[in-house]
Amino acid sequence: MTNALEIKNLVKRFGGLTATDDLSFDIEQGESIGLIGPNGAGKTTVFSLVMGEHRQTSGTITLYGEEISKLGTSSRIRHGVSRTYQVPRPFAEMSVVENIRVGLMPDSIWQMIAQGPNREREIELALSVGFDEADLQRTPAELSMGDLRKLEMARTMATGPKLMLLDEVFAGLTVAEIAQIAELIQQMRKDGMTFLIVSHDLKALEPLIDRTIAINYGRMIADGSFEDVIANEAVRSSYLGTA
Amino acid sequence: MGLRWYHFALWAAFIAFMALLPELVSKGTLRTIIFANFLAVFAISWDVLSGRTGYISFGHPFLIGIGAYTSAILTKRYGFEIEVAIPIAVLMTMLGGLIVLLPALRIKGSYFALVTLAFMELMYQLVQVIRPDLTGGTRGMSGIPTLTRGALNGYYLSVTLMLCVAISMWLLMKTRVGTALSAIGMNEESVRGSGLSVTKLKMFAFLTAAAVAGLGGAFYVHYLGSVAPRALFDINFLFTIIVAALIGGSSTIIGPVIGAFFLTFLLEGLRPYLPGAERYFIYGGIALLLYMYQPKGLIEIFTQGWTRLRSRWTT
Structure with a gap:
């Protein structure tokens, strides 16, 4: 079976700092992986490298059997990978449906002009992440942090990904909002979506993942079941502080 | 849409209303409206580029100048027909648009604005020293073939151009x-x-904005019959374009049209009382106050008024 994502010997240096250090791992189709590590471990850099927002110093990234290391971000998204950000980045003066509309757009100027928006799909996506009909015309300024994360999920889903990278998906959320987002992720897992999830909220993360990868200083320090990884001595000393 | x-x-x-206007106003007012029409075209061009994408162009006269000078040189120096020269001028301006695009690939914000300002200054200096036999040097060019004669024909020419540009850009911006x-x-x-x-x-x-700027520049030069670098590559001209777009309501296409008319008539209205440069002081003050009152521009004031009226009717 083709892996959804294969990362091989990935290295990223920012001047003298090595943010990603010979990192290799695979994600199978339909698998959900938790990526954990202390602040500054290089988790977000891995996301940026997979999305092409930064270019790797060396190593390869393969998505569904095709090497994407040299592609630009928009090409990678069309190949089926998409991400959310630690701090949601909505289009501030657009409504919820208009934000989703941007995610649904084809990357062709002609098609953007010739074809109207798919309003049914926009509403379907908004409702699928938990928005009410009354929320559809709201602007980001009127939304809570939980709603902003839902909006980010909807816009990311609109690009049609097979693999989603979720960065600090529970940060700044209330307990109820965490439960809502977790339920949404579970539903998407049942529908076959592949996930790579970064979160410091290990309690919320655990039920959502099949496997855990821990990194520190850009290097992998553990890969296995959630229980095995948090019991790992290197993880405990560098991240959990309970060695 | x-x-x-x-x-x-x-x-x-x-x-x-625009078609009937010549029946209602004097020829002097018509001449004022002609300038408002051209200013509206330039402000729409600025709006497509800067109002939408947030890449603030301080170099719009650079694009307008390419359109104006290309068409002027082709018709006056090489004997091209105006109908042929204008499309070539538009294409040349689009090439200029690509040059303005280059810094936008790397920089944004005030840095981009300053680089585009440098384009305008560069163009101002270049047209005076490079081939003055073609560009007319510091004195510019006169006796350029014109498309029309008289205020009425000039009005119809400019209003047709303005409406075609406004409606097509408005429709385009209504799409995804x-x-x-x-x-x-x-x-x-x-x-x-x-x-x-x-x-x-x-x-x-950038290409769309350049095409509109080039079209406006070329028609303008064939309306005036002359072109002078001092007037074209002028900071006042640049700010009039930007203020028209902002005061009318940027990113709306209609706003810059409203802004262009408001500014032109404001300047003309002040002329009898303040014939000198102090007009710009009052004009700047009014523009500033209006912008502080409603940063989304005159169009937002009208929209809010219309919404209030409608809610009164319905209740």
């Missing part, structure tokens, strides 16, 4: 490409993260 019946009704009413360009102005990274090529979208915005 989100088009409603009243959009067409308003456009039809505006076209009818308009939404995508606005999205760039709000958060470029998120547009990229939505799977869209930001470079492609920016190129489209």
Whole structure:
């Protein structure tokens, strides 16, 4: 079976700092992986490298059997990978449906002009992440942090990904909002979506993942079941502080 | 596209009003309106590029100048027909638009604005020293073939151009490409993260804005019959374009048209009382106060008024 994502010997240096250090791992189709590590471990850099927002110093990234290391971000998204950000980045003066509309757009100027928006799909996506009909015309300024994360999920889903990278998906959320987002992720897992999830909220993360990868200083320090990884001595000393 | 019946009704009413206007006003006022029409075209061009994408262009006279000078040189020096020279001028301006695009691939914000300002200054210096036999040097060119004669014909020419540009750009910005360009102005990274090529979208915005600026510049020069570098590559001219777009309501296409008319008539209205440069002081003050009162421009004031009126009717 083709892996959804294969990362091989990935290295990223920012001047003298090595943010990603010979990192290799695979994600199978339909698998959900938790990526954990202390602040500054290089988790977000891995996301940026997979999305092409930064270019790797060396190593390869393969998505569904095709090497994407040299592609630009928009090409990678069309190949089926998409991400959310630690701090949601909505289009501030657009409504919820208009934000989703941007995610649904084809990357062709002609098609953007010739074809109207798919309003049914926009509403379907908004409702699928938990928005009410009354929320559809709201602007980001009127939304809570939980709603902003839902909006980010909807816009990311609109690009049609097979693999989603979720960065600090529970940060700044209330307990109820965490439960809502977790339920949404579970539903998407049942529908076959592949996930790579970064979160410091290990309690919320655990039920959502099949496997855990821990990194520190850009290097992998553990890969296995959630229980095995948090019991790992290197993880405990560098991240959990309970060695 | 989100088009409603009243959009067409308003456009039809505006076209009818503009068509009837020569019957209602003096020739002197018509000449003022001609300048308002051309200013509206330039402000629409600025709006497509800067109002939408947030890449503030301080170099718009650079683009307008390419259109104006190309058409002027082709017709006066090489004997081209105006009908042939204008499309060539538009294409040349689009090439100029690509030059302005280059810094936008690397820099944004005030740095981009300053680089574009340098383009305008560069153009001002170059037309005076490079081949003055073609450009007319510091004195510019006169005796350029004109498209029309008289205030009435000039009015119809300029109003037709303004309406064609305004309606086509308004329709274009009503499509998803308009939404995508606005999205760039709000958060470029998120547009990229939505799977869209930001470079492609920016190129489209810059080429479209350049085409409109080139078209406006070329028609303007064939209306005036002359071109002077001091008047064209002038900071006052640049700010009039930007203020027209901002005061009318940027990113709306209609706003810059309203802004252009407001500013032109404001300047003309002040002329009998303040014939000198102090007019610009009052004009700047009024523009500033209006902008502070409603940063979304005159169009927002009108929209809010209309909404209030409608809610009164319905209750």
